[in-house]
Amino acid sequence: MVDTGTGTVTAELRGRVAVVTVNRPEVRNALNFGVLDGIEAALDAFERREDVGAVVFTGAGEKSFVAGADISQLVGYTLRDGLRARMQRLYDRVQDLELPTIAAVNGFALGGGNELAMSCDIRIAAGNARFGLPETNLGILPGAGGTQRLSRLVGLGRAQEMILTGRIIDAEEALRIGLVTSVVPAEELMGAALATAETILAKGPLAVRLAKLVVRNGAETDQRTGLLLERLAQSLLYASDEKAEGASAFLEKRPARFREQD
Known part of the structure; x- marks a missing residue:
């Protein structure tokens, strides 16, 4: 408590x-x-x-x-x-x-x-x-x-x-x-x-946080700006260890172990 x-x-x-x-x-x-x-x-x-x-x-x-x-x-x-x-x-x-x-x-x-x-x-x-x-x-x-x-x-x-x-x-x-x-x-x-x-x-923690940020902020602006936010967030994820682990786990047919779950 x-x-x-x-x-x-x-x-x-x-x-x-x-x-x-x-x-x-x-x-x-x-x-x-x-x-x-x-x-x-x-x-x-x-x-x-x-x-x-x-x-x-x-x-x-x-x-x-x-x-x-x-x-x-x-x-x-x-x-x-x-x-x-x-x-x-x-x-x-x-x-x-x-x-x-x-x-x-x-x-x-x-x-x-x-x-x-x-x-x-x-x-x-x-x-x-x-x-x-x-x-x-x-x-x-x-x-x-x-x-x-x-x-x-x-x-x-x-x-x-x-x-x-x-x-x-x-x-x-x-x-x-x-x-x-x-x-x-x-x-x-x-x-x-x-x-x-x-x-x-169970999902990628950085992906979850960025997805929340993009959805929330994109809803408050025009679609073009929202798509730009989406592109930038996705670029960060493409370069992340989290993406590497998620993709490897999928190909190896095992549960992903993201860092914040350890």
Whole structure:
């Protein structure tokens, strides 16, 4: 177990997979300053460790991944808090991690919880998961990346409908529109997330990190620039020991042993 400095977030290493759990089940894992501090501390602990190859985010209990912000703190937010955009900057950090990230979504993922899930590379939902950005009910908007990430995942029209109405959707609809990548029974959720992480860890680690970088950044620019990023990244990999090992293993009909797996 890694000390995050707060009981509101737990962090542990399962093999080479870091599991970060929002731990406020009594309030549906609502986000408060302590949770943000805990996630920051977990990222600080895991980001530079060579024995960590992927990160899974989840919520304690069966009812909620993260059911949004703690309204008791939201009441006191001011113009300055909006400009600081602490949660937005934290989720940008999650999105920009070199490590692959997986959201294992159990129960409600609303507001900032949905935004945390959307900042991850892969989203796996339990059958009881529910997703929404209902901030307009509170007289605010999704301010931790939701106005930007949702449309990139599900398209502009669906994003506008969900944000403007605050409608909450179930896991099957989330899968159908592309908000999540798979839906599994609740009791299989963590196993599915860890299995996905282990599948990624069996690949070339540099290839995985560069692929993530190129896909993410290419999506934010025009195709020509994205193809240039792809070409440069591939050139680096062609010159790497990792490519040599992967190709040799394939020809020799044996599992590849990449350096970070030793």
